[in-house]
Amino acid sequence: MEGFLEIVFFLGFLYWFWPNLFLEGASRANKMVDIVTSRMFEAVNRFAPVPKQQGDSLSTINDLKRFSSDQRYKRILNRESEAKAREAQLYDIKENVPPISNIKTRPLMGLTCYSCAPVSRDSLVNQSTKNLGLKNILNEYPAIRKKGVLTRTFAHFTQCYEATSYNYAYVDSSILEEERVKLAIEKTTAKQVEESNRWEEEYCEQLLVQNERRAKKLFKDMQSSMSDLLFKCVIHPYLI
Structure with missing residues (x-):
């Protein structure tokens, strides 16, 4: 009794782990039985003539059964594939996705005008550039474009003099x-x-x-x- 229960549990475990194993084995066994049966009836029919009123042979009926079962299995597979295709179409986007182009990044230190950032025209490897760092735009550095000894000597005064003046109207009377x-x-x-x-x-x-x-x-x-x-x-x- 214990051996029988062990065999049952073992077969149940195999069926749980490989469910298609028994189905494929049963289908193969059925096909093998059909083939053997058809061969036996063909051998019998070869020596015993078939009466005229008899219809289709047993082998033809078995072939039809196998054909119908194959067609039924194909329809099941087709339904599953169609369901998967319909589900995949739900996630499709009708409009084409625009291509993603890589943005060209600007270099960290590019060439700028000499008046705004003269340090950017020097090499980063240069030791003087490392010491200077960034430039304070509030300080006035005499640029090459400015001509004249007085302009270069009195740079701060020149900057104050050239600053934009706004003439506001007097509003005491109005x-x-x-x-x-x-x-x-x-x-x-x-x-x-x-x-x-x-x-x-x-x-x-x-x-x-x-x-x-x-x-x-x-x-x-x-x-x-x-x-x-x-x-x-x-x-x-x-x-x-």
Whole structure:
């Protein structure tokens, strides 16, 4: 009994590990039995004549059975392949994917103008280039394109002098016409009249004129009276 159970478990393990082994073996056995049977009936039919009313021979029926089973197996395989093909088509992209081109990277140190980065025109192997490193663009280095002894000698002053100047319009007279400025002057005048408790028209006009002059003086004092050139020369050392 124990030996029988061992054989059953062993065969079950083989079937679990190689499921196609028994199927292929059974199919081969069936084919072998069909072939042997057909050969035997052919030998018998050779010596015993077949009656006229008999139909197809047994070998022909067996061939038809094998053919039908093969066709059924092929249909199963075709259905599986068609299902895989339909599943693969779901992941296909209708539009063509554009080719990915490699981006050409720019070298780390390229040739630039002498005024901006003169160090880039030197070799990286040069010891002086390693010591200089990068250039501070706030410092003025006299370039070759600049001519003249004074320009080369007073490089910082020349840079300040050649800096762009912006001439802004004075807004002291135009800003007095703003509605908010007029409203502030009127409120200040009304407050002064209320504090002095004098309601004469002449006195009110006098306070209004004084407040307008005061506002104009405040705007004028807020303007910068320093020269642009002096301001550039004073502020330049703090930027270096």
